[in-house]
Amino acid sequence: MSAQRVGITALRRVTATPSAFFTQNLAKSIVASSISTSQSRAIATERLTPDDAHTILSQQRLKRPVSPHLDIYDKKQTYFTASIWQRFTGLGFSGLLYGYSIAYLVAPLTGLHLESASLVAAFGALPVAVKGGLKFLVAWPFVFHAINGVRHAAYDMAWGFKKTTILRSGWYIWGASVVGALACLML
């Protein structure tokens, strides 16, 4: 509230509740009742042609992010439970499948031995720790993708879509996928 407005409010209060002291000041009361209480401020307007407006809109639209954005997630909120991890894990497996299948198809041309027997022999020759690590690297995204996929099906039925539920189920899925992947190593 500006100083001027405070003064006006005080003066109006004086006129509304007359007292023995203030009503002696009749001239001030009369002045206050005649002051307009509506504010006025200078407004600078600018004339925009349709072309200018179009240019401004175009400039604004240039600043729009791509959706779904890759680096817009708040890490403290739902990043690690986000659906983008479903996409990362799925892309990893699909990329592996596409890469291997096409490589297997053209193996006669490239001369690589990609048949299962030689792959099994090569994998079996690795140290146990490396084998376990590689298996976990495959098993964890697989279990995560499977469990999180079921959650997404539940989302499609509009189940479990409260934000607290999303956060909690996300952490459960991380825990369950790590445990599940470790269980897969025991098989």
Next chain:
Amino acid sequence: MASIIRPSLLRPATAFPRFSTGLFQNTTRVAAFHATSRRAILPPLPQKIEGGINEPVRVPPPSPVHGHYHWTMERLVALSLVPLTVTPFAAGSLNPVMDAVLCSLIVIHSHMGFQNVIIDYLPKWRMSGINKAAMWALNAATALVAVGLYEFETTDVGVTEAIARLWHA
């Protein structure tokens, strides 16, 4: 606000004619004090405004084949993969028909997943040529993958058995 601390985003783009063209067109400069530019992942391309400013976004004509049939099929394929991947390993048996069904559904699931990624990040309305090229490259790759998997299924031991053997190697 002094112009040196005003966020550079608020300045008109023409204030930096050197940056407003070419490679740096979509670069977000964080603050005037930063000497290096920040380059966003997949910066948005210039957008075309069709018609007037106040016209709403054009909605494509509704089509169940591209709409809920597609959506429902995608979900059915995805959900049926859960029992199909678990059953062969749990039962410990090799059934060629089940293996073929599993492989077909995995190829469809992967193909639809890649399509979704292309639709999201290389949208047709913004880069129609790149979108078309990516879609056709994907179609070609999926066809090759299908042939390769058929070869693997018929001349090798099959996907389920191969994974089981690798796992116990």
